[in-house]
Amino acid sequence: MRVRFDKLGIVIALLAAYGALWASFATLKPNRIVQGQAQAMLQSLPAWAGWGLVIVLVLAIAAALFRTSPWIKLLAAVVALAALTLSIGYAATFLTPAGNSYARVSPASGFWILLFAFALLAADAITRLDPPPAMRVLFLVLAAAAIGGLLMSGSWNGLSIMKEYAGRADVFWIEAGKHVELALGSLFAAVLVGSPLGILCHRVAPLRDGVLNTLNLVQTIPSIALFGLLIAPLGWIAANVPGAAAIGIRGIGVAPAFVALFLYSLLPVVANTVVGLAGVPRAANDAARGIGMTGRQRLFKIEFPLALPVILTAIRIVLVQNIGMATIAALIGGGGFGVFVFQGIGQTAMDLVLLGAVPTVALAFASAVVLDALIEMNSRVPNGARSA
Amino acid sequence: MRAWVPTILRSLLLLVLIAFLVSPENFEPLLKPLVQPNAPAIYNQGSLLSLTILHLRTVLIATLAATIIAVLLAILVTRPFGVEFLALSRSLVNIGQTFPPVAVLALAVPAVGFGEKPTLIALFLYGLLPIFENTLTALTNLPRSVMEAARGSGMTPFQRLIQVELPLSLPVVVAGIRLSVVISLATATIGSTVAAKTLGEVIIAGLQSNNLAFVLQGGLIVGALAVLIYDGLSAIEAMIARRTGAA
Known part of the structure; x- marks a missing residue:
């Protein structure tokens, strides 16, 4: 044999x-x-x-x-x-x-x-x-539980990265909260603004090219520059618009980071909404019109559900991208895991860099797995057609 | 009638960019209102032109290396010998793209130290993915009739690869390179946090001294480069697509 x-x-x-x-x-x-x-x-x-x-x-x-x-x-x-x-x-x-x-x-x-x-x-x-999507999420949960168990058991406490953590455990969780807040909050705002904008672009064809080209231009500006550029206008708003400072708008800190991430997130959301809506089969729309559905009913009952996988794909792209980019917010005082990365680089303490980088990677990876599973569950296309 | 408008705008952008890089002092009045009375409005800790060239050089080296390796790998996994790796390489590309560029950069520092090296590694690894993904898509979605015709006319597998598969895939490969270059141009600015000489230096100097003019000029130069290179590669892609379509 x-x-x-x-x-x-x-x-x-x-x-x-x-x-x-x-x-x-x-x-x-x-x-x-x-x-x-x-x-x-x-x-x-x-x-x-x-x-x-x-x-x-x-x-x-x-x-x-x-x-x-x-x-x-x-x-x-x-x-x-x-x-x-x-x-x-x-x-x-x-x-x-x-x-x-x-x-x-x-x-x-x-x-x-x-x-x-x-x-x-x-x-x-x-x-x-x-494995089917649900099982992939299960694998992820099991892996997370195993890593969580290891961390709790204290068997890693002798490692340098855990000593860095032990010295700043409370700050770590505050920055973790800020990181998630930045990434999720800007995603949420982008979906809230981006999907109506996408619907508008889908319905009003002349708008489409202008909006998409502008958003495309925003993407070419490097993230540290965009963060920096927003400091000035937001600082001006904080100083001159009554009430703005009270709700947390400030020149440096979270506000410019949030706005920058929001701006970067808009293109994928708007573009995919347009693509998703354009991909709705004409037959489905005609049938809906035939049974007397109003424009609004068609939008929510036919077009949106059919476009959902494409829109979810945009959300996946944006979330993974935002989790990564939120790291850079630390450079302008916006907090997040980037604080440890850049402190570590500054002190040449590489374990501190790891303390910032490893959770970022883990977070991005986990959200990609979960959203990929969601996308697959929501697409009506049978499994076999994916590779075609 | 309006078809030439974008071309004119792009040439204008290129001219302004070159004029700014060659003699930035001429633009000082434009940027002066953005800074405090005594602060410099034009980056004064080095030449903008040489930083731009270094920036482009870093991106060029990383993209060239990424293109060579990505195309070779994609060819390998689409041959009968490497077909076992095909599914895995697809999922690896998917996983790889979830790694944030900053994290890749930061993780490269412990391995190779500060300076240009970690930036090159991060740009190379990150640039690899779109090119590999596109090459793979192109090589696995070639029209069946063409492949059969090539086989039927007695071409060897190597001849098929060189004369049929690669030329037909070229436009999609160039599209991958284009994506990778635009990501790399922006990511290279972050390289300056680990002491690489790129345009990020200008932006970071601006952030540290609260000098908005620095941030603006650094950001706009990178943005303009990205737009111009993106359009240039799109034009090349369209040209190749037209040629292969006509052949």
């Missing part, structure tokens, strides 16, 4: 072998900003844990290498990822000299490469399983 190898498995095995054998697993630094000392995997862990991790990884690589059911591959990937994340926390406690509160331990390149290799295996298994 000939053994059949999985080509992706070979790539994963090579990546994982490099990550485990040549690259270093953890870095021990005397304090939070200096260069550290790289430690190989078996040096970073007590013997039993080190060899245990090696065995788990070898088994997972074997599952990746051979052609087996995607469920087995997914299981192998999940076990390997769990072993890795537990070990790195354990390595932190093991490497930190007793009683030394300045020393920091961070994951090194080998850890990240291994994490990437097995995340790739998990992604491939999930792609092959092609």
Whole structure:
């Protein structure tokens, strides 16, 4: 019998072998900003844990290498990822000299490469399983619960990123709140303004090109510049319009960031509303007219529901984009996770950068998964037609 | 009659941009009202022209590298050898695009340090996705009749790739490059937060010294570059599409 190898498995095995054998697993630094000392995997862990991790990884690589059911591959990937994340926390406690509160331990390149290799295996298994939308959301919830459990259990508390967090836990949650508020609030405002504008552009053809071209121009202005440019007009409004300052409009801070994100969000919402409405089959509209529906009834009962998947796609684009761009708001005092990113860059404290960047990526990824599932649930097109 | 209006507007924009970059002092009266009495209205910590060239160079290097790798990867996963990777690469592109550019930039810093390198890496990785996605779409949606005709006329797989598949895909690939360039032009400004020499420097200097004129000129130069390059690539795309359509 000939053994059949999985080509992706070979790539994963090579990546994982490099990550485990040549690259270093953890870095021990005397304090939070200096260069550290790289430690190989078996040096970073007590013997039993080190060899245990090696065995788990070898088994997972074997599952990746051979052609087996995607469920087995997914299981192998999940076990390997769990072993890795537990070990790195354990390595932190093991490497930190007793009683030394300045020393920091961070994951090194080998850890990240291994994490990437097995995340790739998990992604491939999930792609092959092609799970229905509800199950994808379930996977996401399970992953979030596992990570939440790890965080709560305190097994990562020795890691440098968690020490950065511990020092500013209350600020972290305030900035997290601001970040979500900025991203969701501007999305909400954009949908509120953008969809009527889209309907108007759909009905009044001469308006369409002008509105879409203007919004297109807004997109070309780099985000830091737009944030900066809005400081002046908003500052003027705050100073001269009675009551504006009272509701939080100020030259610097959240207001310009909010307005900028809103402006960037408008194009996808308006453009997709127009495209979605234009894609409504004429037959559906004629039938609705035939049974005596009024213009408004047709809009809400026929056109909007049929255009919904396209509009939801715009919401997905906008939300993911806003979560990313809200990071830049920190540069103009708007808060959000960007505060940690830019503070970290300023102090060359890379674990502080991670404290800002990792939640941003996680948030963007989670919202993409949830909205993709929503879009799929709402589109009437059967599953098979997607790839056509 | 009105078809030439956009062309005129674009040439005008290009002329104004060049005039501003060559001798920004001529525009000082325009920007003066935006700043406090004693503050400079034109960026004075370096030449705007050289920053623009550095900005464009960074974007060009990253986009070139991204184009080469993305097209090669897309060719690889659409050949029989790499077909196992096709579905995975689609989902990876999807996942990759959820990574915010700032986060990619920030995460590249620990790996390679400050300066131009993290910016190049972030622009390269981020630019890869639209080009790869478009190339993949083009290569997997070629008209079946054409492919069969090519096969029937006895072309080898390599000949089919070079003479049929790639030329037919070219307009869509260029559209991907166009998207990637516009994103990169804006993202490169953020590179200045990690000490890359780009036009972001002007904007950040403006933010730090509360100088609105700096923010405006930095932003407008990048915006104008994006509009001009976007239109230029659209024109190239239309030209190629016309040629392949006629052939």
